[in-house]
Amino acid sequence: MFIPTALQEMPGLNAELHVWDAVTRAFNEQSTLAIHHYPMFFANGSGRREIDILIVDKRLGVCVIEVKGITIDQVDSIQGHQWSYRNFYEEKGSPFQQAEKQLHMLSNHLETNPLLYRRFSKRVWIALPYITEREWRERGFHEQIHVPLPLFQEDLADAQRLREKLQTFALFETNRELSGTELAKISGMLGIQPREAEPPAIEPQLPFSNLYIVPAAADFKRYQKDIANDLQRGTKVYMLAYTDVALSEIAGHEQQMKSFQLNVYRAKNGIREPLAAGCFTDGKGVNAPLLKQMAEHFPDFNSGQFKAIHQSVDAHQMITAGAGTGKTHVMIDRILFLLMNGGISLKHIIMITFTNASTNEMKKRLEDKFLALFKLTQNRQFLAFAEEVKDMQISTIHSFARSILKQLAHEIGYGQNVQLRSFTFEKKRIIYELLDEFFAKHPIDHFLAIELKDYEFVDAVYGMWEEMEKKSLTSGEMKQLDWGGVSGENAAVIQSVLQYIFANCEDRLDQLKQAENAITMGDLIRKLKLFTGSARKMGQLPKDQFMFVDEFQDSDATQIELLASLLQYLQYRLFVVGDIKQAIYRFRGADYKSFEELQEKTKETAYVQTELQLNYRSSSSLLDRMHTLFAHWNEKKWLAYEEGDRLRSNEASQFPKADWHVSSSYEEDFTKALETLPGKGDKIAFIVRTNRHAKKIKEYCAAKGIPTTENLDGTFFTSAPVLDFRALVEGLLYPHEPKFVLNALQTPYFGCRIPYQALLPFGGHRERLISFLHERTRGEFKGYVSSLRTLAPLTVIQKIIFDKQLFARLPQYMEQQLQQEHGGEEPSQEAVELAALRYKKNLQHLMVLLERTFSAKHVTMQMLRDWLQLQISTNRTENEPVLEQDTAQVEITTVHRSKGLEYHTVFLPITNSPFNAVEQQYFVEEASVQANQADRRKFGWKLKSYANNHFPVLKKYEDIEQFKEETRLLYVALTRAEQRVYITMPKKIYNTNCWAYILEQGGLRG
Template sequence: MPKRKTTSSKTRSSAIIQQLNSVQRAVIEAPDGPILVLAGAGSGKTKVLTHRIAYLISKRKVNPHNILAVTFTNKAANEMKSRLQDLIVKDFKALWVGTFHSICARILRRESVYIGYGHNFVIYDVDDQVKVIKNLMNNLNISQKEFSPTAIHSRISHLKTNMLSPEEFSKQAENRFDEAVSRIYGYYQGFLKSNNAMDFDDLIILPVVLFRNFPQVLERYQERFLYILVDEFQDTNRVQNELIKLLGSKHRNVFVVGDDDQSIYRWRGAELRNILNFEHEFRECQVFRLEQNYRSTKTILDAAFCVVKNNRMRKPKRLWTEREMGEKIVLMEACDEYGEALKIVEKIQYEISNYKRNFKDFAILYRTNAQSRALEDALRRHAISYVIVGGIRFYERKEVKDFLAYLKVIANPADSISLLRAISFPPRGIGEVTIHHLQQFASEKNIPLLEAMKRVDEISSIGSAMKERVRQVYEWFAKYQHLKKELGMNELSRVLNDDVGFLRMYKEEGTIEAMNRYDNIQELLAAISEFAQTRTKPTLETFLEEVSLITDIDTWDDKANAVTLMTLHSAKGLEFPVVFIAGLEDGLFPLSRNMDDPEAFEEERRLFYVGITRAKEKLYLSWAQNRRRYMDGYQNVVSQFIKEIDPELIEYEVTPQYYGRRRRPKWEEVEQEMPANEDYIQDEVRLYVGGHVRHPEFGRGVILKIEGSGLDSKITVFFDNIGQKKLLLRYAHLEIL
């Protein structure tokens, strides 16, 4: 690994304020106290954040030990660390820099005794969380056909994000679905605690509970973190905002950077009002606006402003640039999604041929993952390399999760979910009936499942031969509890692999799929080895924690020479020379489910703004007259967001047979009312609260509320995959189950 160039402290100090514009410099040199930086897209917010930290250390002589910097992705945190290491050297590692989840996990491991957890707690991923809920539904005789486990999981996560306890929610349950959630919620939390496990929501909530219940612990961290800096503040939810307020309430040196125009995570709990109301929470707050953009051409910025200025819930600001006007935005219209994909491929080939671009210069952005199929087909047919951000993550692959299950039990013997996975692969000859008896005994005695296996002789319902088999499995895991104390995590993992025989099994199987699994286990062992060699104090617990907090964008290789395909949500924070935004039709973008909710509709507009501002040099927009996700014969309407852009900024490319000739379309010629589904009109009377429906795009859900009557009524549905949404019945196209 190449060594970093060393520079004198004087040179490093001057570098902190060099190459900054006047506003950036004013931000960095601002006096102590709360600071709100409204940083527009491409305005250098990461530079401002890192240079502010460096300035505090080099000029204000603040001890790095007293600084906390929080962001949302590991990628952003690592970029921040890299930049800071270039700017400062002294006590760099004393800084706390990380994501909300990693910072909170660090606090909880230190203070676990206060909240009744062991320091070696594990973090359950979504699959494990849903498994817990399925088990609880079986135990409570709640039908998984009537209520989807994933819908219940989404609902519980939503409640936790809004800081509603099981007891509080039980008083608010309005229908059968809520009653089922209420019954499961309390047991779910109890199960997690008894297994020394947390979910992602717990990681943020429990520090808030800790600080509220133990003021002496809060005071210790308030004195530790004299300066708190938060990136992407517009993405914070209620709990994260409360955490920052608790930590910063004493010294009030809270420095937040964000852009209300890029708040796009309302669906997962982010609250726009956190950034809009920051000045009211900290009344002595200084406000700065970073409006000079260093990324995009003037045309792209003007188009972005044309769109976002229509939002009412925003702070006034407008991006500008010293860059050239640039080329016009190209709007392409196609007959269907396949024609749209072909047009995008042709434009990529054109750009490569005429401007000597590489595949990695292009990004294709879309509103929903379902749109990628036609795009992938077209790219494959034309031999264009591409990568999808948001596919199956490495650490979510079956063989990798199987291996990690063993490591999780070794790290935390109370983890029954991982234990059940481990003893099922390879099969140990312990069947479901025996597992049921063990779980029942563990529940009665209030002990972990592994402890129940140790005490199997006390369970009369298990035969003697099976007891011996169970005892052997317990002794096998007990052996690894001792090995963990003697071996480093790298050596322990290799001994485990040899013992279980992962690589041996896959090699002997010899199929293409098995060899892929073989390669993935090799890659996992290499990752463990790298972690052990590069961390100051590598432990099995910290490795498992880091793995559990990896996101889609963390695994994206931005150096690979391939076209990037991703949703608009995944694209936030990134930039590309050429950007395509596909599927700009009303009902798809903006999504139909958000067109009747003013707040949700403004978020759709912000999402389009985010997509536009990813482009550095060239922006292509596209829409299709027909798309298979709708009923046969349905005619799409171009997105109303397109019509918000100044026509002088757009070059129109339309299908000749549709418009007759190449010209600027008159939107009134193509606009039409979305037709009502006549079959659905007849079924409308059968809708009722608690009833189950299926949406063509959002999947299965349960009806929570019906407002009004007839096709003009509004219906609130809690969908399994996306949570609660309000729909206009006329356009919902729901199938009654």
């Protein structure tokens, strides 16, 4: 963005305009912020400084240019920073020092944001538009070491030269470019609002795609010019050829194919009656029989993808996307189809993904697609689309729900800026209060006879409350629960207490939430029920949007109801993608019957249904092996797997007749598999059910000296970087408490090694201990504590990270840690590098979470400590960032974390562990199995030996559903494999509730 000056007259303005013109020619307005005249006021109000020209660019960082409209004859002398002038409006000046002060003032302001501290390069330049470099050198000014070479007349005349010269000098330089997020933060802190631009639109005559059928070489010759024109302007080309075609005659065909803009398919042998030559624009004229024929003649042509992408703009679609069938590619191309064929703006497209990582990945994939099209075509419309992606709503369902709640918060008594909180402590306090109230009116004898400690009962009730929230029950639905019957006075009193608590607890909590204008994560979904049934309330939201939903099989009842409401009241067009065979989040409240439920709730809507079966991940022989298992599971009704679900592949096996291994031990197989991995980028994955199993495999690999990466469930807030960060915060918060200071100093931030024996002589004397500890850092730690009086907490922590060179020292620290963990054995270089990389990634992720949580607040150390303590104690859903590296060829992952990933070789090393080792104490009836939607939902409970009569019925249903979910987990685990699968099966199976039994019933033998 270029922001010119509003001034029309002032001394030196013509010279500044000369430099401004050069800057705007040298940089791209889409990616660089340049401001002509940026004012800055002193904090005490005593005056202001004004930067002549300010540039913010991803490569340059922050650059201040001071312009002097003088000729060489007007420069009398230069001594140090002071310049003396003749025949100028001032006699003396210090232009470099002046610009330097402006830069420091601006940088200090920007670096109050901890995510910008030491993150951008800082540059100062003097621009002399009326002086040439030759004139400068003739006066000998270039020999003065304290005077950096200015920008001369020649530099300003050549855009390339200007860009290069600006990068040659910096007061401070980072080794990285500014990210888009960081550039946006800087713009925001400068008070620059992004301009509302008209959404870009592709020229109306530009089709999204053309499909050419080429029976003979002559037909290719006839279409060659049209194909070249299509590619040049950005139209995707599908070419179905029955003969060899001379692709080399199409300019840039290799890049076009690499970007999937040119897609050439060769017919299989033996086709007696080829299809007639023809060209089909945007899928028009390609009916179902013709599409079927195309798929039969051209095995590599993905008819399912073509069908899904080219449906009419207003079509509602349900896409069943099997594992590895390219659903992301389909969604991106469908968006392009809407832009080019329907003239839809990206601002009218909403995409719901399952995780934050998926959100970021989808944005990147879209941007990359548009940028690739721009490079191929030089059509700036595609560049504009890439810029517009940042404004497109791509988010998780919880983020989308939060945006709705912000818009409609007034309808339920909340302010617009609703905050998120856990309310864990408050919930338990309310339970205690309601217990006291109940037993103030009722005898307590029978309750005491249960011999259940009060905190155990409160924890059980809290768990029930969480389960109800997870199943999206509102306050009214809790009051209407069907509690069934009980036998015996002790069970009756438990039932009465539970009914009393759940008739009142949610209302009590809602009062607190409204007072604090805060809700829980679970509220983001379930409070949508308060809107979805009302046309008036829903009518306040934007209409006529296009909604894409990824991983739809993991939606819950309320999310499905929301989609139905958006369709009914706001005319949303739906594009839902999923695979019920990969529905593995039932424990979070997801309903694998989501496709059926959506159709049931939107009976008046016709959906175009498409199955994607062509797999791009696994070899065909591996899929054939899996098919046998999956078909057996379908016969037993454990897995919904019909003929239309069978995956097909054209990928050849790298290990013919040696890609499927079943044995009683994985150790020997693992050694052979590791030795026979074809390339360094190929990976082996150990896929397990639980983090405990992952730890066992990790210990085995560590004992063998094999570097691994781990991709586990919910381990982020118990990881070392988070615990060390808390220790640092507590040390800064409690600088007079020896234990907190000691813990902080022993983190990698300071890296002090203080043996316990060194503390014994002080006999626990606090002041002497503190004095000793501060001496170890030569008072440095005390200095950081003092700086908290003037600097924000996160700024101080960023200062510690920079001053102590944390990331540079991490490898040495991690080497010592690993050596200590493994009994003094020296770790490999690969293990050290991986540990340091993991630590760095986790710390960066933590800083992003802190910025996201506290961005709108003045944060204190106490707030930081309390938030960290709560997350460490309760948050088991936040995952560690996935490491993208080639050092370790072995990854240990849970099934849930492996979703969406692929590995050359997959091991299932532990299959005999029972999956219902802990008996659940309560169940909420699934909304989808209620006999009648008007009926009350059943709740079953069991405490000690007491239970209501719903418990055994609901438990039986839950056991069956869990068995099906475990089967789906196995489906997901197996379909991660590209080339090989190794399964460990015990010689005898004693437990039916384990993976080994499911595999055996599928026909697998050890």
